[in-house]
Amino acid sequence: MPRPQRAPGGFPVVGIIGGGQLARMCAGPATELGITLSVLAESETAAAALAVPSAPVGAHDDLEAVRDFAAGCDVVTFDHEHVPADVLAALVADGVAVHPRPEALRHAQDKLVMRRALTDAGVPCPRWAAVADAAQVDAFAAEVGWPLVAKTPTGGYDGKGVLVAAGPEDLTDWLATAQEKGEQLLLEERVPFVRELAALVARSPSGQAAAWPVVETVQTDGVCTEVIAPAPDLGEDAAVAATEVALEIAAALAVTGVLAVELFELADGSVVVNELAMRPHNSGHWSMDGAVTGQFEQHLRAVLDLPLGSPRPRAPWTVMGNVLGGHHDDLYPAYRHVMARDPEAKVHLYGKGVRPGRKIGHVNVSGTELADLRERARHAAGYIEGAITQ
Secondary structure: OOOOOOOOOOOOEEEEEOOOHHHHOOHHHHHHHOOEEEEEEOOOOOOOOOOOOEOOEOOOOOHHHHHHHHOOOOEEEEOOOOOOHHHHHHHHHOOOEEOOOHHHHHHHHOHHHHHHHHHHOOOOOOOEEEEOOHHHHHHHHHHHOOOEEEEOOOOOOOOOOEEEEOOHHHHHHHHHHHHHHOOOEEEEEOOOOOEEEEEEEEEOOOOOEEEOOOEEEEEEOOEEEEEEEOOOOOOHHHHHHHHHHHHHHHHHOOOOEEEEEEEEEOOOOOEEEEEEEOOOOHHHOOHHHHEOOOHHHHHHHHHOOOOOOOOOEOOOEEEEEEEEOOOOOOOHHHHHHHHHHOOOOEEEEOOOOOOOOOEEEEEEEEEOOHHHHHHHHHHHHHHHHOOOOO
């Protein structure tokens, strides 16, 4: 596997396993920081491979391909959490600097491991149980009531691997599949939340941490479609509490890099933790244009143990609208239209093939009038999707 061309001056090479949009969006910040980025991409046409000159092709679960890739890097990090444990262990045995460390990343790879660790640390979570048969389902349902939320412990993302079960019959197939694999399901009470929040923080190997404002995330059919930074009408005490929870988790799990903590806000203003992601996250895309230091630059700083940048917002409000794939793949005319209609909008497309419902980009707008920003972000995203035609 060809080695990346190292920049002069002793600047390091950061390797990212996975060639998706998160790796792609690290390309600009890496250039600005003066470091070299290399990506182990799934194909020559992967999103990051189209933007990063050093993008050898290899699978994240191919041990030899990953080891060969890592040999040309000073630090290795991830576009996703799906790298197998044995591959991670081999990198550590080879002396590769891996961030986040495998022992931390495991909590983002396995929701049962995550729930146990957070419960042991006293972090507020929904009531939950690991179940393997119908009797255990019935016992948990008797405790918390129906409906329940069922989750596959591994492999789920963007609403996949999550089921709201109204009764035991809804779990029959899921239980059968888990039993065939010798696995358990994660069951959680259905939390009566008033909205979803996210707290994004970064932590370096030396323990320095930084936190962006807590944001509100808006979901449509299990997929995030809008992020508002900061979360509107979130009291100072609640914002501090949510941020402290995220920082406590980062420290307790020894996270290095960016950590996203997805939260449910309850009617009394308290929060419980829903999910974790140990990488740049959709809830932080607003920071690319709306904060002094965006999440992609901060992630690179953190994994290299560089001093972290300021997460301070540049404007009172930033709204991000996700662009989902529609039924046409000729995006450039719509892209031009949005830029002409709203010169202050920042449009980020990922170079991905269009498929209905697939995340293919996002739009950021910043300013002082929240209602106006939300309308502009929705219009821009909707126009590129093809849902809005004028």
